[in-house]
Amino acid sequence: MATLEFTRRYAMAHRLLATKSPKCAVPHGHNEFVTVKLEPEAPFRFGGSNAVAPFEAVKKRWHAWIDEHVDHTLHLDENDPLIAFFREHEPQRLNQIMTFRGDPTTEALGACFWLKLSAFLAADRLPFVLREVRIEETPTNTVIVAPATFDPGACGLRAGAWPWRADMSINDF
Numbered sequence: 001m002a003t004l005e006f007t008r009r010y011a012m013a014h015r016l017l018a019t020k021s022p023k024c025a026v027p028h029g030h031n032e033f034v035t036v037k038l039e040p041e042a043p044f045r046f047g048g049s050n051a052v053a054p055f056e057a058v059k060k061r062w063h064a065w066i067d068e069h070v071d072h073t074l075h076l077d078e079n080d081p082l083i084a085f086f087r088e089h090e091p092q093r094l095n096q097i098m099t100f101r102g103d104p105t106t107e108a109l110g111a112c113f114w115l116k117l118s119a120f121l122a123a124d125r126l127p128f129v130l131r132e133v134r135i136e137e138t139p140t141n142t143v144i145v146a147p148a149t150f151d152p153g154a155c156g157l158r159a160g161a162w163p164w165r166a167d168m169s170i171n172d173f
Helices: 055-070 081-089 091-096 106-123
Strands: 004-014 028-040 073-077 097-100 128-138 141-145
Touching: 004 055, 028 055, 028 106, 055 106, 073 081, 081 091, 081 097, 091 097, 097 106, 106 128, 106 141
Parallel strands: 004 073, 073 097
Antiparallel strands: 004 028, 028 128, 128 141
16 A cells, blocks of 8 residues: 655744743744645555546645645634734735634644645545644654544534635634
């Protein structure tokens, strides 16, 4: 069985208020890499196209979402006072704010990526199982989300929130 792996680079900014870190409470940015691993639902067999699905079909929506909706976004807790500022002074930028329940940590981002990619796979009826989401926040800090460490049903996000939907959303504004 062949595992498919795709990597994408994007830039983002966030601030963390609940962690009480003075350094991370100031908006700051990272250039991150996200790598996802997919396994086919059925074992490989020679014949025909010799692929479960073309690479383009498997990664098209995921890459479009990362490139067009995640890249250069500001990640904030859904209760961050900066959101009120943007609503009042720059409402046209609300579509560039990714919201989280709690601090927008790399761990939370990994969980949201897991949910979003799972929704894309299901909506597109692609015969793959998501096995890993890996986010390199810095060259020395990486978060890995995998079935052994993440249970979507018990993650605390309400069904229907943006990460669960197979659309291009990054918030629920």
